[in-house]
Amino acid sequence: MDVCAGIDIGGTNTAFGLVDAAGNVHFEGRLETATWAAVEDYVDALAGEVRAAVATGGVTLRGIGVGAPNANERDGTIAHAPNLPWKGAIPLAAMIAERFAGCPVRVANDANAAAVGELVYGGARGLRDFVMVTLGTGVGGGFVANGELVRGHDGLAGELGHVVVDWDGRPCGCGRRGCLETYASVPGFVETARALLAAGEEPSVLRDIEPLTGRDVTAAARAGDAIALATFERTGRVLGRALANVVALTGPERIFVFGGLAQAGELLLEPTQRHLDRNVLDVLAHETRLELSQLLDRNAGILGAAALAWRRLAAAD
């Protein structure tokens, strides 16, 4: 059986799996990321694990896809990734290709890999124009236009999290102010809850929780807590407005939402869709529907990375 390896590199762990063309995951493994001081040793260990899994499974490895933070999809490097232990520009695709002669390797940032995963295995099958929004520790975006991932001239397109929604807004880790990420990431969402708590005396179960997490706010909202519900309303307004601008620019048929905050489901989707609809240019009669990613409860990181490799093989056929 033909498989592609999907490798999902995170700051703490690396998850990998062998995935067939239909999206079945035949093997899953895990490797620590942070413990390898030298990236050469890390890639050696990773290659060894993948090779062992291929041998054990008796499958044929056709390609390798990698999702990694700050990946450059033009040259296959990762650079300036604040959560990874290795500094400088790392030629990741080339290093992996060296260890798997003849096997095509494709690298993408997390959000773009998620977009391709949705396209190949999820709710975007058959769509030609859609957007993937990832709401986690950060905010990411993946744009598909005319059936192709928008990579940008430099391979770094899709930085939805660093679209500025308020030039005098919250300070962002990137050094600027008011990036969407400072409002619509899980930490930004929690900060909104804290700001609402600090702004008044309204009773809320959230007042007694320290440290406050996104899950706490979601649970409180499900129980009807007014501050928690207002947090979703505020977050939905910022996100819905930002997405109204995205709709004006790229005209997607659907917007998929993924990541920790997407776990809140309708609590997040309803206000976001409402503010999107209210703020979208109505003369255009755009009707862009927000939807949860269909990979939300599946192994999205591995599937997205493997989908990159399968798409590459399909294009080469």
Place this chain on the structure above:
Amino acid sequence: MDVCAGIDIGGTNTAFGLVDAAGNVHFEGRLETATWAAVEDYVDALAGEVRAAVATGGVTLRGIGVGAPNANERDGTIAHAPNLPWKGAIPLAAMIAERFAGCPVRVANDANAAAVGELVYGGARGLRDFVMVTLGTGVGGGFVANGELVRGHDGLAGELGHVVVDWDGRPCGCGRRGCLETYASVPGFVETARALLAAGEEPSVLRDIEPLTGRDVTAAARAGDAIALATFERTGRVLGRALANVVALTGPERIFVFGGLAQAGELLLEPTQRHLDRNVLDVLAHETRLELSQLLDRNAGILGAAALAWRRLAAAD
């Protein structure tokens, strides 16, 4: 000789020309738009003129491209165009195709036609990822990603003029507030000059001019008038910031500027590029250069429309 007809429909006049593959315009004609109460009669007259030009020139008509306001590139209709005399959705591509059997017809909005014109005949030749910005009576955008025009699911993508830059900003004709068009169109630019004049007592040659035009402000800026220069600075800040967000999303290699305000040249480009560079996400090290359209002093409307048809033929080969 093979030619494509390029038809540029404006509210007052329609310009058309016969253009060869190299971008030479072999015939140019003009027809009033506003005087035709019935769109059928208008299309009959237009078809008659194009047919006569083809016969006179002894050329072979291979395709027809049309640039029109509010054009839908998926279904070839124009609808809700406030400056055209015909109401409702007009199946323009189908009506033209009926009159030129066997000739492919392609319709696009003005800014998207300008983008394809730049790609085929101008400074974007060979580029795969770029943005066209048109700054005229309105503001338009044309996005090319992976070498293809981003049309959007509904054929209405690229509405850069209706990206909201300030949700509490100036009222826009679209019914919302703070659209980029209210600041970076020629009327928006003039409104900024008026606001600066009203805000203080500073001497300015502009105080004596009524009605004030974009050309007046540009001429005053060239002569060193402080209010006129401040108008370019403000406009460049709003536009540069908006383009910084565009760069984060689509990662263009270059941004071309076209339209009445582009005639100001460096007076506009310098502050816009400066604010773009200052506000772009620096960790990405995007280096997106602003540049004047190379079709600025040529017959851009006709060339852009003809380029649509030539691209269509190239894709079909």
